[in-house]
Amino acid sequence: MLKSLFNWKVLLNLVVAIGVFVGLVWLTFRWLEYHTNHGQEIPVPNIVNKSVQEAIKILDDSGLDYEVDSFKYDPKYRPFQVLQVYPAPGSRVKDGRAIQLKVNPRTWARVEVPDVINKYSGLAFQRLEQVGLKVGDTIFEPSIQKDAVLRILYKGTAVKPKTKLPRFSVVDVVIGSGPLRNITIPNVVGLTVKEARAVIARSMFEVGLVEHEDGSKDESDIIYYQDPAAGDVRDQGMQMDLWASKRTPAELRAKIEELNSIYRMKVDTGLPPIQYQEMPVYQEQTDVPPPPSTTPKRETPTPSAEVQKTNTQKPAAKTTTSSVNDPSKPKTPSSTTTGTNTANKPAATTQKPSEKPKAKKIVVE
Template sequence: MKFEFSKKYNNQTFGGLLINIAIATFIIIGACVVYFYVYLPKVTNHGESITVPNVEGMPFSKVVSFLEDHDLRYDVNDSSYSAEYPPLTILKQVPAAGAKVKENRKIYLTINRVNPPTVQVPNLIDGSLINADAVLKGSELKRGKIELVRGPFLNVVKEMKIQGSTVTAGTRVPKGTIIDLVVMDGGSNTLPMPDVMGLSLEDAKIPLLGSNLIIGKITTIGDTTGKRPVIIKQNPAAQENIKVGDIVDLWIGEQGSSISDDSDVPDDLSDLDN
């Protein structure tokens, strides 16, 4: 009987061929099951993962051992600069903190440069303080102290300084450098009114315009034809506290002339300004 079965289903028969194919298929399926569900999960730690720790803001000297303790590797693949962190501090990591990765995964790090890159100091002179803030921020520079000086324009930049020394536009400085600004106060500071009594109109213009004052109405007292008129009254009075940009009214007449209230008839001597 055994001989007959073996003879009936040997390799030379169709039935024997089917049996061999079935055996081979079973072996292949079994090998795949063992490989994918036993061997492969074991060598790849299937179902096991590590939560990536947060190393941003940490010194590089501490990151190496820290990642090794978490069964992770690292690679410094980029550098950048931030004035907010010390040199050789981790600025960015990939994958991000909290991500799930396999054991021994490489974490790519961006590190803060030791020496910051340089930029050109922008030209802020004669620009507004608001504009200066925006330009400095765009240039990755910092605005420092504001020094007020006398000037007719409010919050207009007159000078730029670094650590007390004047700096010109175009000078290369490290990113994050602090730029102090000298700004005009728009006349908020008071100053004593110059004494122009007894001066001619042309001579009076020198101290008045030099103090950034504005000459207002000019009133002639009496007949000055053929004579050399001088300032016989001024408003504000000499030594009175005034501000930059204030208006000064002047009365001119012959030296020694007196002024009465009913004689102050305004007469615009615009031709004397020329």
């Protein structure tokens, strides 16, 4: 077996196989060098702060490709000015390498209109300012959605949410001012359901219950009854209920009378009007002292000291008179009467306590 390994034919085949393998490896590396331009590098030119047109022309002359990307707008630089380059200027790259350019855009990037429809106006204004939009005019429009954003206008045209606008654009906001009062109900009897919807919407009301006689939902059915009735006054946004049928209102007179008995109240005007009277306001009485009596109270006089003194002095005066008189002469009737009257009239003295009795003068001859 060893002799067969060292046979010249085997050795020749082995050498040939090794040579073929080495040749294939050499050819592969040569092909790669040719295909990848190995050893051929080009320096990246300095194109920072140049305009994008000049930078593209320089890269084309150098045999380099390019990719242009907009950078965040900076008002300190010129529009379409190259701000960054990758790889950095001075780096060596192979021929055909793509160079990335960061360019200052012409203006601010567009922003999306936020979805603030039917939102409170105060929050909507803050959201618009956060994305970079400015609020111009505020327009108030009658609507049941008071203080809510109804539409957003850009140059007089309504824009939908997520519409892209230039940054710092001025938009007008339409806000609901509340419902209108005392609007006349339109007459939709005799119209189709589709036509009635349009009339109700123009009159700023809403369609409520729509009852079809046959249970279908055909918009071509004729309206034969409505509630509230035509001519009534309601506020904006109130609902109107409709009854529709394929027959005419004249053919549904019995049904209409039945609905009138339910939805139309009859007021009896023959009764006298109700009169309202104001009730007197009740005031709580406080304790009031009774008025003083006008009849003078009769008081019992008390004898004064002078009366008592006079009464005590009267017997002395009588004694003196009797002692002074002459016994030979008879007593004068006046003196006796006077003395008697004076002694027998205590009531008169008590009735006039303030008058002092006068002393009687007796003449002695």
